[in-house]
Amino acid sequence: MHLNRALVVCVLLSFFDVACMENRSFQKSWLDRMLANVAQSKIVNTLNQGLAHFDRAGLDRGAQKNGVQDACEQLKELGRKAQEEVGVTQKRIVPIKQKAIPPSEAVAAIASFGFIMVNSGHLNQARYSSIRHMLYHEAIHIKYNDRVMIGIVGLFACMGALPAVKAVLNKSKGGSELLDHQVAQLLIGCTVGYVALKCVNATYGKYCEHRADIEGFYVTKCYQCVRENAEDKAKTLHFVQNILDNKTIHSSKQQNLTDEQKEKRASDLAFARNWIKGNSRYLSINEIQQIADDLKQEGRLCELHKES
Numbered sequence: 001m002h003l004n005r006a007l008v009v010c011v012l013l014s015f016f017d018v019a020c021m022e023n024r025s026f027q028k029s030w031l032d033r034m035l036a037n038v039a040q041s042k043i044v045n046t047l048n049q050g051l052a053h054f055d056r057a058g059l060d061r062g063a064q065k066n067g068v069q070d071a072c073e074q075l076k077e078l079g080r081k082a083q084e085e086v087g088v089t090q091k092r093i094v095p096i097k098q099k100a101i102p103p104s105e106a107v108a109a110i111a112s113f114g115f116i117m118v119n120s121g122h123l124n125q126a127r128y129s130s131i132r133h134m135l136y137h138e139a140i141h142i143k144y145n146d147r148v149m150i151g152i153v154g155l156f157a158c159m160g161a162l163p164a165v166k167a168v169l170n171k172s173k174g175g176s177e178l179l180d181h182q183v184a185q186l187l188i189g190c191t192v193g194y195v196a197l198k199c200v201n202a203t204y205g206k207y208c209e210h211r212a213d214i215e216g217f218y219v220t221k222c223y224q225c226v227r228e229n230a231e232d233k234a235k236t237l238h239f240v241q242n243i244l245d246n247k248t249i250h251s252s253k254q255q256n257l258t259d260e261q262k263e264k265r266a267s268d269l270a271f272a273r274n275w276i277k278g279n280s281r282y283l284s285i286n287e288i289q290q291i292a293d294d295l296k297q298e299g300r301l302c303e304l305h306k307e308s
């Protein structure tokens, strides 16, 4: 019973967390510091190391089939430097891999438990500043063991939400009868667990992306790199809005297009929809510009932009 009450408190606290995670400022609060300490604790590090081992073994096994390659030396070096600079310890530094991810998925890179996967298609068209930020952003995910932490936070939310719902149902007559049936219990358990997990994925996931953007941009220590990222984001937003605004025109003119053109339009439309769907998880153009202004005041520039 005491455990049940403790879990109900956990779920209330997680709702409080969610409220705090919205509109997060650039200043670190007690909540940010607490989450960062838990995420980098020995137990979470060990858990991630174990999963990273299986993750890399699975990646190597399917490398040929999935078109996975080692990144080029320059990218490997940039990725290692990014991880060192954000504060990933030598033992936890992960390798940089690359593969072609369809452009329609709107993915530049992904940080897994044991590696960073870069979309080789993105590399072909991105500027140095964009590649640099991409690696620093993913390095922050590695630093805070984000993949493992999303799982842990999700598990806690499920464990806390279940007794909370049971306690509410127990109070009502119809609810307590419902709980006598094993099938109803199973259905309620699965539904509550699924909803709690979805909520956590959306909120804690968004928190992780915001943190990776904020810390990643500041650690690049170059206002020109950050400014170029804001410019690139503005250009992509413009491109995406154009595609979405013209989608009805596209469909009415579809019959005059070649198969190749139709395929390109479908891919562009999928890219635009996926990009918009994911965009709210990251910093806005104004927020990125604000970080560029902060770094400009400190006169920060990377080696490349110092020379130019």
Ligand SMILES: [Zn+2]
Pocket: 137, 138, 141, 208, 209, 212
């Ligand atoms: Zn991310």
Ligand SMILES: [Zn+2]
Pocket: 129, 222, 223, 224, 225, 226, 301, 302, 303, 304, 305
């Ligand atoms: Zn720079």
